[in-house]
Amino acid sequence: MGRPAQKKRLTTFSILCLALSALLGLFLLSRRLEAQPKKGVPVATTPAAEKLPVDAKADAVAKSKGDAGADAAAEPDKKAGGDDDKKGDDKKGGGDDDKLPAEDALNNASGLSPAGVPIHDKGKFKSPFANPDFGKPVEVKVGMLITDISQYDIKEGTFEATFYLSLTSKTPMPKKLNLVFPTGKVEALDPLADRPTFKLYRVNGTFKSPPDLRKYPFDSQELTIEVEENSKGVDQLKLYADEEHTRFDANFQIAGWDLKYLEARSLSRDLPARFENDDLYYGRFICRIGIARFGTSAIFSVFVPAFVIVIIGLLAMWVTPDEMEVRSNGGAPMLAGAVLFHFSLIQSIPATAYLTRADKLMIGVYMSLLMNMISTWCFFLVDEDKHDKVFKIARVLVPTLTTILMVVVCVV
Amino acid sequence: MTAKPLGFSACESPGKVHEGKAKVVRTYVNRRDDKGEPLVTDVELSLEGCQGELRMVARGGAPFAGCVAKKSNASSVSVKMQSGRTRDGHLATRLVAIDECVRDPDPSDSRSFEAFRACTPVMTDEVAVGFRCEVAPTDEAKAACPWLAR
Incomplete structure (x- = not known):
């Protein structure tokens, strides 16, 4: 096989690997973007506290007798209008209303507000659920x-x-x-x-x-x-x-x-x-x-695989320009492997609107592999008589930059 | 030379004995023989000298059971603890003596336990609104009671 044919085959192989990695990368990016807050939708600062009371109340209603008060009190019209059995049972504390947990306070309300809500005139609170006659809390x-x-x-x-x-x-x-x-x-x-x-x-x-x-x-x-x-x-x-x-x-x-x-x-x-x-x-x-x-589990499940990918990728730096096919194979497949590893990592956690430490580590891995591939492509861009120079520079520069990069992403 | 498990390499070697002071919170005879002598007794101790609160419950069979059952509540005692392996291979410090009462820890004992906590008030606007308890031994506690560092 002649050199131009080999060159063409390597270029095609690299492009295919890059395309695959880019597609997977875009997929990951889209997942991250999905996690961004939508415009116009307020982000709850304490989501669980405000979103779940209805469920909790509903559950409490189901589990304990006589505690339908909060829900019922929030919808007085619906309750009054929808239950024929209770018509004419408006007397204070009468019938099933005895089961309301705050009924004693409601019964003691001294008046009605213009909107029809019972109100307390005395005490610190006007709320119908207040009980000014209770004494010391x-x-x-x-x-x-x-x-x-x-x-x-x-x-x-x-x-x-x-x-x-x-x-x-x-x-x-x-x-x-x-x-x-x-x-x-x-x-x-x-x-x-x-x-x-x-x-x-x-x-x-x-x-x-x-x-x-x-x-x-x-x-x-x-x-x-x-x-x-x-x-x-x-x-x-x-x-x-x-x-x-x-x-x-x-x-x-x-x-x-x-x-x-x-x-x-x-x-x-x-x-x-x-x-x-x-x-x-x-x-x-x-x-x-x-x-x-x-911590041990975290290191072995996340950091060790990432560093193995980087180290295998770096081994290609010691492959001479004569073995271009081997050198190419050391970079592009590792990139695909890194993307798949990253994908498996984010499967175990929810989508976030920020970068996790693992994300930052993977950015370091991607950058390292990118430098690795660029160094390989340089051989196709420069004249053959400069291959030795490129080989020597890449062998020093890429591992050094990778080391600095990985230290930075691990510390930041 | 035998290989040591990873979690053990930074710790002391098994068999090391530590001594300390404790207060008996209570004792409870769990089983007695036909003559009414204690066969199994639980003793709850509050260890002193460690930063925070350290509660230990140790179950022991005869003759420890009969000996420790005579200890009165709130009495101060000397305790000896020895590093050793649990049945799952982990290193643990086990109570081996309370004063003159010698205990032979049974690795299959699942009742005995210890609980550490060091609590500090939670302040908001300079008002105490609650508390926070560290439940893993703190550095101060490890310094005061080295057998907690494992």
């Missing part, structure tokens, strides 16, 4: 013994949790508590004790925490479980994190993750006005579990 200590966390799906940001939830107070708590879990869907809420000053539940459910993958594969995640009492405001009930009784169970582990910390805090918050004079604050207990991915 009850200070409730919230404890959580976490017994199991499983099925952590980093792609969906969901995990299954089982825990004991304890509420203790020195003075009696208000009746008909309506506990909701804003960041999750509770499958079982089993009361083990229900006394005015002591309540204990065993809870099992699926919860949601958006992952932060900027440092992937050396990422740490925070799993959040939130509990809110959404029928009794802070004028009746104040939640406090119980340090002594918020713990992990013995030998607690999360498969594949290293347990780092447990954080609990209480929060008082109001909601964006759902109706006129919706000014009541509600207490929320927030428990955060800090976990970190095992």
